Amino acid sequence: MRVFVTGSTGWIGSATVDELLANGHEVLGLARSEASAAKLTAKGASVLRGDLDDPAAFGAGAHDADAVVHLANKHDWADPAGNDRVQLGAVEAILDALDGTGKPFMIANGLSGIVEGRPVLETDPSPAVGPDSDRAGTENLALDAVSRGIRSIAVRFAPSVHGRGDWGFVNWLTAAARKQGVCGYVGDGRNAWSAAHVTDAARLIRLGLENAPAETRLHAVAEQAIATKAIAEALGEALGLPVVSIDPADAKEHFGVVGHFFGQTMTGSGDATRALLGWEPTGPGLIEDILAGAYTAD
Incomplete structure (x- = not known):
């Protein structure tokens, strides 16, 4: 597969690019800077220049790929509402590009805030629904897009x-x-x-892209x-x-x-x-x- 990876030079994204390339997939990585682009090129990945404030880049990358892994996040703790607004724009652009294609779309989330008092299970839906909720409800937005002919998968990472x-x-x-x-x-x-160790998380992403059914929630928990x-x-x-x-x-x-x-x-x-x-x-x-x-x- 040709996989479009956002956050491709981040912590988990870098390991994911390595894992995909090592297992015969092609990678198109979103890069904000020349330095990030150079890192991707050195690994043998293709590069699409853009950032989270540019939804058109997300749509273009998704259109040109066989699968999408969305890991990018601003992590601006001083402006959570701004983070959520930008995330929503990026995810909407990806979903519009994948509409009706049957292509896999993997979206990242965390374990925090899903349930209280016990470990979160893969069967537990996220309570975040709508643009004013955590991460603008993008996990649910992506999983609901199965009805649009997209093989959406959520991967929740350990803290x-x-x-x-x-x-x-x-x-x-x-x-x-x-x-x-x-x-x-x-x-x-x-x-x-x-x-979870970062290499195990990256391997889970690859396995999920290759094999997970639509509307699956995966937990990167070792x-x-x-x-x-x-x-x-x-x-x-x-x-x-x-x-x-x-x-x-x-x-x-x-x-x-x-x-x-x-x-x-x-x-x-x-x-x-x-x-x-x-x-x-x-x-x-x-x-x-x-x-x-x-x-x-x-």
């Missing part, structure tokens, strides 16, 4: 998709620890996160529940810093934006995903990765 070079949540926790001189966890640290205190303790060992509890009221000040998420339980099951696709994670676990220096090596 930690980890590995050497990650610039996501665990990297932010590492930066906060270095700044504060301690590795913190929120409250009693019993709240938990799911996790480890279902890792206590946040255990994450802090591993970072403390790796950094040589003491480990302390942070009052929930002080979490945002201590950790920055990631403090809001580190105080939550964000877990999901990947059992149905494994059964459907034969996906078996093989990468290191999050604690193993941390202790091996993935977040602390210079």
